[in-house]
Amino acid sequence: MPRLLNAEELDLLAIGAWILGTGGGGSPYASHLVARQFYEDGGRIALLDPDELADDDVVAVVSTMGAPLVFQERMTDADFALKPVRIMEAFLGRPFRAVMTVEIGGCNAFQPLLVAAASGLPVVDADAMGRAYPEAQMQTFSIAGLGMAPHVVSDIRANDVIIPTASGWHEMERVRRRVCTEYGSVATTCQAPRTGVEVKRHAVLRSLSQAIALGREVRRARMAHEDPVAATVAAGGGKRLFTGKVMDVQRRTTEGFLRGSLSLAGLGEDAGASFDIAFQNEFTIGRRDGAVIVTTPDLICVLDSISGEAIGTESLRYGQRVTVIALPSQPIHRSAEGLRHVGPRAFGHDVDFHSVFGEEPA
């Protein structure tokens, strides 16, 4: 049986999802507000364990895409999130059993909750990234070789687009980016539908629960005046990599991405050492004193050393006291095919992936 999320879990999901955004993914603030308002008005949202899906159930995979800056003026609400789902149902000629998010990191963690608020559909406790990544072909369904179509991209006006077929994931990504730009750089999507068996085999399972658990630990530690960074590391099975102070941040936009780098000078037990992180929307590679020690797909998170709050690439600045931590990646991202899509080379870094957790690529 699906269980009902409680109101506190919405707040915890917002904290956890922002950490799993690894610097990108967009702030969950507005979507969280919509969900909380829905709860204040008496609404409830059901969370469905992936094991409860029948193999032939059809699941909607949803997201908001576009420029985070535009999200600050044009936010996603429940009806806008549901729109492409209804168009997809009409196209397929059958209703969805449940809804799930493409990406647990950042604002998209709430996307299926908004769909649920408008439709009553249950939310599957899973996603297709286990974190945030900038492009569609980086999702687990792509790495697993599943198809990318049909795909619905919705505008807030009546300019919706159905892409019934595409020659590949990259091509699909390029086409829908163009469409999204035409909409004003914000769109909601309903991506290629997945069957229950595909979700159970290829999605990142129970990632909403994991994000909520992460948020719960951070909040508990804050309230108990314990170290929220240590709590995040413990709750996520992660590793503290570096504690220091932001010395420099460089940012530039190229090909529609926010690229740049962050330099830290060590404090405390890291005094005297330096740490540099490169980002392409999300943090992709970290070097200690010039030597690479962590790369995508390991999750690289930068947290405020005092509050434990995750810091996005757009709000980094000189003087912040931060701790860099790593959280473990998904096994599928560490496979040879996975590394081709989301390994360091997919982001232009010519190095091999060695997990800070010691696991070698499968």
Next chain:
Amino acid sequence: MSRIGIDVGGTNTDAVLLEGGKVLAALKRPTTVDVADGVRHALVDLVAAAAGHPALGRIEAVMIGTTHFTNAVVERRHLDRVAALRIGLPANAGLPPFIGWPKDLAAAMRGSVHMVGGGHEYDGRNLVPLDRAAVRREAQRIADSGITSVAITSVFSPLTDACEREAAEIVREVMPAARITLSHEIGRIGLLERENAALLNAGLQGLAQRTTAAFVRALRDSGIAAPLYLTQNDGTIVQAAVAERHPVYCFASGPTNSMRGAAFLSGLADALVVDVGGTTTDVGCLKGGFPRQANAMVEIGGVRTLFRMPDLISIGLGGGTEIADEGRRIGPGSVGFRLPEKALCFGGDTLTATDIAVTAGRIALGEPGLVGRLPGPLVADSLLHMERMVSEVVDRMKTDAAPVPLIAVGGGSFLVPDRMEGVSQVVRIEHHAVANAVGAAIAQVSGEVDRIFSGVERGAALDDARREATRRAIAAGAEPGSVQTLDVEDIPIAYLPGNARRVRVRVVGEIAQLTAEDTRD
């Protein structure tokens, strides 16, 4: 020409008479329940203190900084009900105005909510055409409800303000006496935060009008025939008649004036300022004599807002901070204004930061004998701990690693060590206790633009922004020939085509010559 600067704080109203860069008279008076009374007392006493000085005959302006409007929001008092008119349907329908507000503040201010079609894209295209008929219909509903304060917010209005202006015209036709706030005149990109700031502004305009009128009367009563200006968050001033339309711009004038005064009194334009009071330490950063602006969300009375505010960090450390656990715990508790009865050195029973400084010989206060024999390690450890707190917060305000001077002001500034890593020198100044009133007295007039440009060369975008900022400064009362660019910032933006960049430009100028009559139109 001379000027009078007044800072109305929560506890004290400070006033100075300034001419040619010299403080001719300065005083502190208690702030009164009716803030204008405190201003009147301060003015009368200031005139008396400077009696016979020729500067009194050539006062060109009186500048007042006040935290009154911020306090009204925090205390939920004197607020008007506001009708929120949002333009942007079909977008954002699920996030209506007042969403996320604390319940008590919403109860005090939410008049009614109206959403209509319209708004723009970031590149200037229409989101959908403005639904004029709906604006007229909603304006009629507002008029019928008896609400007179209206806040109008349109999607991407900081980039394209046409919808807000057009809607305002329609609302004014239907209700000519309405007080209207347009969000693009208040805030930046970030719809909810800008709208929140506009709603707060609309709910404070009535109070602002009554307050400035009372200030003007206080000026007349004390025989001063100079025009009145109010100081704003960015360290600049506007004529009272303009200021009363934008009370939210006065929210952070206290700390801002203190930083501006510190810059003026020290002669340093680029420095950090640390203001140590009884309970808290505020640190800000001066760039070209002005406080650096916060580029982030600021919460006021529990409401998220985004508009021009100084970038400040506050920590719980001041002269009254309580020391516990044998020096291991510093604050955040403070005896505050009860220091003269509570601190050990005044015969009280609480070990405070002041007692540590007295024992260490940093400052002579009260009866050192009363502090008793504090163990040496306790004094040394506490001092070290407090100095670390100060130097860490100072370092956080810096934007790069190069050493900068630090100006220490405020009653608790003896807690600031003379040497700090990353600080080239610690500067202490005369009159530091009235730095805020001095900051008010020296203020200039500003104009600001924050806009996204796409498909335009960087140089053309900057020129365009500079022209618009200058136009705004002149409208706010600047002498056209004196306007200069204060700062320019441009940031490239992710996921937008056409080399999109966000450009922010701020300019300042001297006040245009006015008479007292010009300021009340």
